[in-house]
Each structure stands twice: as structure tokens, then as C-alpha cells.
Amino acid sequence: MLTPISRIAFKEFNEICVPLARFRHFMRGKPPGIAKSLAERLEEENKKDPDISYRVNIGYSQTVTPVKLKDRLEHYKKKSRDEELEKLSRQRQLKLSVEDVRKEWNQSVGPNQIRIIADHYGIYEHLFGDAYFIPIVPLDVKFKSDNSYIPVYRGNIIKPFEASQCPEVKFDAESDSLWTLILTNPDGNFTDSNAEYVHWFVGNIPGSDLSKGDLIYDYLQPFPPHGVGFQRFVFILYKQEGKIDYDSYNKKIPCRLLAERNFKTKDFYRKHQDVLTPAGLAFFQSDWDPSLTDFFHNVLEMKEPTYEYDFPKPYIKPQVWYPIRQPFNLYLDKYRDEKEIAKEFLLKKLKKEHPFKAPEKKPKYPNAFPIDKKYPSWLRLEMKKERLGWGRVNDY
Structure with a gap:
């Protein structure tokens, strides 16, 4: 039989703990037999209506x-x-x-495979949005570098110094046809993340003779800044239904002001979609090299931009007394100033250096010499790292 005090305690237990137990069951969700699996939930979220076409082919169709x-x-x-x-x-x-x-x-299968590769690199998405096209006209693009030619395929890497000169472009076309060729960079605009830089623009090309076309923008070499990684440079060939008046675009040649080279492929196509059809595609990737320092200063006449990624500070647990199962020195280094640790390693190295004597020769097999067991385990590990050149020792 429960005493009055125990009855009160039992009542309080039911009022507090039972609702908590129910809330905990609610937070856990439904049982495995009833709840949907992760694959089922993802399939439901990504399900699309097959009757709705989310992408539009704005080019020529190819049936193989x-x-x-x-x-x-x-x-x-x-x-x-x-x-x-x-x-x-x-x-x-x-x-x-x-x-x-x-x-x-x-x-045969080439144009569709090029489309798949361009889709993988996000070319259509970032230039045309929900539209795409099948590049049925093969583009042969080559950069002349010294005594050799560097071809442009589908995403191959070409350094800026290799693409410093205007490329040679060839494609098969009838003599009475008109074309437009544009080279654009969707990744490099400094002021507008939604815009591109047009690096080359030749319109009203008769046949495949680019020298007889209208030069709207002269060729500007790739200039990806230091620290941004690879950028895409895309050649797009458009078939014209007739001659187009491009006088509304910049006519200043040479054009070295980047603000005047702002370009949006999507807006350009919408404006001329009645007389333009994309038919050819080639692209390459490029990243920074030392030749761009001179290019930024002397050609673009601007300070060379440099980008660095700001990594967040790693999370370190609060310090405790007597850490167990971890090297004592490495544990303390987590909470010390990095500059103090670097100074300690540098002084340790300079202590062994002599201004007039050659450094000591390292043995061929450092671990062949045993380490005295009078030293603690963490110190023996540090001595082994120093012998083999592991860790921070390599930095100095």
C-alpha cells in the first residue's frame, strides 16, 4: 500500500514523465515498417510530371x-x-x-555525346537556362603556341599563356551561308555574378571565312585570377537566317575596358532568336599562371586580384585535466599559439645549423638506430618523426 508521500510522488511521475515519453516517441518518428525510407522520400521529392517539358531544344534536331x-x-x-x-x-x-x-x-553519335558532356559541365544551364541544343556542326579550334598547336576539345585544360593569341577556327559551311561566333566566359565577371565576359565576337561570317566577318569584339585572352581555380571558356557557333545589324554592341577595337565586355548569352539569344540558331560548341578550361601578372598590369591596367578561401577555425574541445589515450605534446599543441609552435620548430632547426659547415648527413635507414626507452612514449614518437621528416619538420 502506498503512503501519502509515495502517492504524491507517483502522481507527479505520471504528470511529468509519461508526457515526456510520448513526446520522445513523437520525435523519433514513425516505426520502420510504416515510415518511408530515404530512397522513397528522395524519389517523391524529385518526382517530375512527365507531361511537362522542363527543357527546350533551341537548336537543330539530329536523328541517328x-x-x-x-x-x-x-x-x-x-x-x-x-x-x-x-x-x-x-x-x-x-x-x-x-x-x-x-x-x-x-x-553519328558525336553531337549527342558533346551535348551530354556540356550538360555535365553546366554549359547550357549557365548560358541558356532551361534551353539546350545539339552541336551538329563540328568546331575545329586551335591555339598556336610557339611551334605547336593546342586544340580545343570539350573541357580540356589550356593555360592563359597558351591561349594568348587569337585561335584558328574551322568549320564546314556553304559559301552563301552566314554565321556568328562568340567566345564567352560565364565564370569570370568581377562585378556581376549573373553576367559573363565576351572574349571574342565575330558576326555575319560568310561561309567559314572569319576574316570577312564583322569583328564586334576583338580577341581577349583568358585571365582567371589567382585563387579561383578553373574557369570555362565557351565557343558557340550560331547559324544566321540573314544578315544581322550588330551596331548596338560595342565597336571600340581594341576594347580593354572589362565593363564594356559585360555580356549575357541568354539575353543575346532572346533578342535574335528569330534569325539565330546555335549549331556548334567547343569549350576549354583555364586557371591562373604567372604570365597574367603582366597582363593585368600592362594590358588591362588594373591591380591583379587575388582570392583566398577563408577557412573556418576548427572546433577544439574544452581543455581537461589528465587527457587519456592521446599524445601529451599533441594535446597541448591544440591550445598553444601557432606562431609560438612555429618559432619553437625553427629555433630547433637553426640550433643545428652552422654557417661554415655542411649539414650532417642523414643515415640511409634512420629507424635502424634504436631510441632509448628512458624517454616517454610521446617524446620517442617525436624523435621518430624528426628522423623520418614527418609532420611539421618538413615545413622547416
Whole structure:
């Protein structure tokens, strides 16, 4: 039988603990048999209506008839029974024309694969928004560097000093057709994150002769600042339905003011979408190199920008007495000033240096010499690191 005091305690327990238990069950969510799994929840959130087209093809359509598996196997069997081909292959004399292979690739699966690669790099999203196009016209772009040519493919890396000169661009086109070629950088605008810099703009190109086109913006080499990583530089070739008046754009040549090179591909296409259709695409990536210091100072006449990532300070637990299962010196270094630790390592190194004597030769096998066990374990570990050049010792 409960006493009056125990009855009061039991009543208070029911009033406080039982609601807490129910609240804890509510916070945990539904049982595994009823609750949806993570994959089911993600599928539900990412589900799209198949009747709604979220992306629009603003280019030309390309229909490639897929080769049936049966026909492909028959072709392989036929070639495998060819004794002459087998003989040339065994003797390493079988030659294939790279140009023929590239031409066949460009006429079959190449344009769609280029579209997939450009999608992976976010080219369409950042230039055209929800629109895309299939680059059915192959672009042959090459930069001349010293005595060699550096081609532009689909995202390959080209340094700024290699792309300092205007590239050579070739494409197949009828003599009576008109084209527009634009080179733009969607990652490098200093003042507007939603805008681009146009690095080259040639309009009303008759056939494939760029020298006879209207030069709207002269060529400006890539200039990615130090610390921003790789930037994308995209060549887009547009097919024109007729001659276009580009007088509204900047006509100052050479143009070295970056404010006058602000450009938005999406707005440009919307303005001329009735007479322009994107048909070709090539792009490369570039990052900072030492040649850009002179370019910023003497060509753009501006101070060279430098970017650094501000890393947040790492979280360090509050200090405790007698830390267990961790090296004593490393534990204390967490709470010491970094400059004080660096000074300690530097003085330790300078103590062994002599202005007139060569440094001591390190043994070929440092760990072959035992360390006296009279030293504590944390100090023996530090001595081992110093012998092998591990950790902070390498910095000095």
C-alpha cells in the first residue's frame, strides 16, 4: 500500500514523465515498417510530371538511326573471317584514318555525346537556362603556341599563356551561308555574378571565312585570377537566317575596358532568336599562371586580384585535466599559439645549423638506430618523426 508521500510522488511521475515519453516517441518518428525510407522520400521529392517539358531544344534536331545488335554482330563476324585484315593486324600494319573515324563520329553519335558532356559541365544551364541544343556542326579550334598547336576539345585544360593569341577556327559551311561566333566566359565577371565576359565576337561570317566577318569584339585572352581555380571558356557557333545589324554592341577595337565586355548569352539569344540558331560548341578550361601578372598590369591596367578561401577555425574541445589515450605534446599543441609552435620548430632547426659547415648527413635507414626507452612514449614518437621528416619538420 502506498503512503501519502509515495502517492504524491507517483502522481507527479505520471504528470511529468509519461508526457515526456510520448513526446520522445513523437520525435523519433514513425516505426520502420510504416515510415518511408530515404530512397522513397528522395524519389517523391524529385518526382517530375512527365507531361511537362522542363527543357527546350533551341537548336537543330539530329536523328541517328541506331545500329541493331544483330547487324553489328554480323559485321564483327564478317571482319573476323577476313584473313587479310587478320594478317595486317597481327603484323601491326593495319592502319586506320583518324580523320575518317572522327568524321564518322561527328556524323553519328558525336553531337549527342558533346551535348551530354556540356550538360555535365553546366554549359547550357549557365548560358541558356532551361534551353539546350545539339552541336551538329563540328568546331575545329586551335591555339598556336610557339611551334605547336593546342586544340580545343570539350573541357580540356589550356593555360592563359597558351591561349594568348587569337585561335584558328574551322568549320564546314556553304559559301552563301552566314554565321556568328562568340567566345564567352560565364565564370569570370568581377562585378556581376549573373553576367559573363565576351572574349571574342565575330558576326555575319560568310561561309567559314572569319576574316570577312564583322569583328564586334576583338580577341581577349583568358585571365582567371589567382585563387579561383578553373574557369570555362565557351565557343558557340550560331547559324544566321540573314544578315544581322550588330551596331548596338560595342565597336571600340581594341576594347580593354572589362565593363564594356559585360555580356549575357541568354539575353543575346532572346533578342535574335528569330534569325539565330546555335549549331556548334567547343569549350576549354583555364586557371591562373604567372604570365597574367603582366597582363593585368600592362594590358588591362588594373591591380591583379587575388582570392583566398577563408577557412573556418576548427572546433577544439574544452581543455581537461589528465587527457587519456592521446599524445601529451599533441594535446597541448591544440591550445598553444601557432606562431609560438612555429618559432619553437625553427629555433630547433637553426640550433643545428652552422654557417661554415655542411649539414650532417642523414643515415640511409634512420629507424635502424634504436631510441632509448628512458624517454616517454610521446617524446620517442617525436624523435621518430624528426628522423623520418614527418609532420611539421618538413615545413622547416
